[in-house]
Amino acid sequence: MSETTKRRGLSQWLGIVVVLGLLALLLRHVEWDAVRASFSKVDLRFIPVLVFLVALNFLIRSWRWRYLLVGGESMSFRSLVDATTAGFMASFLLPFRAGEVARPWVLTRWESISFGSAAASIVVERVIDALVIIGVLSIAAEWIVDAPDWLGAGTRVLGLIALVGLAMMLMAYFFSRTFSKLGRRMIRVFLFPRFLSGLRNALYQLMDGFLDGLKAISSGRQLWIVMITSLALWLEMAVFYQVCLWTLGLQLSPLAGIMVMVLVALAIAAPGPPGFLGTFQIGCLAALGLFGVNREMGLSYAVVAHVVQAACIIPAGLWILHARGLKLRDSVRSARMAQSDPGDA
Template identity: 30%
Template sequence: MKHLLTIFKYALLLALSGVLMWYAVRGQDLSTIGHYIRSANYFWLGITMFLSVLGYFSRAYRWKMQLTASHQTVSYWNVYHAMMVGYLANIVLPRMGEVIRCSVLRRTSGVPVEVSLGTVITERVIDVLVLALLLGVVLMLEFNKFWAFIESLFVDKYDSLAANRDVLLSVAGIAVLLAFVFGYLLLRNLDKLRENALFVKVIAFVKGLLAGVFSIRKMENKSLFLFHTGFTWLVYYLMDYLAFMCFPETYSLDMKAGLAVLTFGAFGMAAPVSGGIGVFHVLVQSTLLVYGISKEAGIAYALVVHGAQTMLVVLMGGISFIVSAIHSGKPAAQKQMSVSR
């Protein structure tokens, strides 16, 4: 039953991606979209893919710094291959790549999953903060242009929430009450729980998770960590901006437009659907509409950029999957040999 629910969940998310892709292209001239894609200048796309590779290397090094601060000795390439396998998994299994890359790292390097997962959580929190900062910058620079866009996304939802305020407050009150009851019961039975094997395992897992989350506090070279964070997002920005050069319709867009596409496109990639498919395309197309780019040209841009990055992840992630499979289990075997000696 559990497997059926999992299959149903991913099938539903895939269907959602399909519906959003249909929404992005409905009522448009498919032959025009095809013409834009065929006539694109792929030289610039090649440059963006090269920059993307550098970005992956940088992100892997940043993750290795977090693991080192968590007192985990692991080689750079094992970290890189685990990360790329995770990105590959995200194309098929939304948001499962983070868990899968930690599992791969445990098999290849013996790093506890709870520790590596804690570092991944820290990484995601930092990325969310950067994305929030970028959103603020975009709205300050292009407030007039994007006010209508933001309003169209949230006004209807705000009116709906306001109309049901009493119901929402009641639900929130019940949730808070249940939280207090749960906390009281937990404290009252804490001594008994400490004797429970499952509870002990959960506590150990949480401690390892927190060790990974706060690894950045123990990092020796925080400035280098910040450099790689900045470099990664600079690469993301250049990828979107230089991709404007692929199409005559977007060639004249300025750097502020590139920042807007980066920001809203990142929200699309963060959505819990396979590889951001559908959500990314709708948000990028809508963002380019604000700058006067037609729907056909906007969706062609999104398809080319997203398609190129997906193929790159499939290629690099596939290679990393093979390499990780070859090295899987070696740390455990080495530990057994050292014990027998």
């Protein structure tokens, strides 16, 4: 195992400790009797709607993915849906967002595409998702009454990052060679000490993967489809979180569902424990706190929303692997190998 891999592994585990410590800090004054009492308010009539919304989200996500893959439009839609589901199942069972590695690996079992090309599409997907989520946050935050200072300051910073990110994405799309040279030069300038060579090489790989993924978008039509589908994907996820509010009897404005979607997405973006444990709850508590929901109800909400997703994704992913003749341990092993040494995946 290389020194760079060891440092990466140490930083990932340190991240988990920080996340769980922050969650413990947030929950230190929670009245657990009130949490148990709030579960009695769950309206089971909404559960089928939530299950449908989870399934719909995966269909939209898979449809978008075909436009981010080289030759994706000719691929079987079932393969894209199955790989997406199996990948997210891996993230629920393994730490460090392993599904983002397992998903392209699983797709290579069924379609004629290299792992590197499929993985590059995930890099582009994450960048586009970040731009859309930050854009939605910038708009939604303006409508929150008595918003805390941290939200306004954070929104402005993230909005600026989104604008810079969008400009860089367009530059990379239309002037890939120039962007590659400029990007490498900036990385060398800012990360010149020898002991940062591991980070420098990791950023080179990330940038190359991003550029390779952008090559799959070969026309303005494809780019337009990807952006519109991305917006639909995240607004549909906001509907899921809004229905979760109704499930617990919380009659809040649609703005609440949007903010839960945004803050959960930002919270789980960082690698963490299996199933986004900790980061998911932190995102829910932060979002619902903006609307005066106490921690006890916020925690109950987070548990219901999290359990519904896990109960849909894990069994579906396991069934897909079984039906397709793949074994869970093979996808787990591939994800771990790719995480420890991305260059050899």
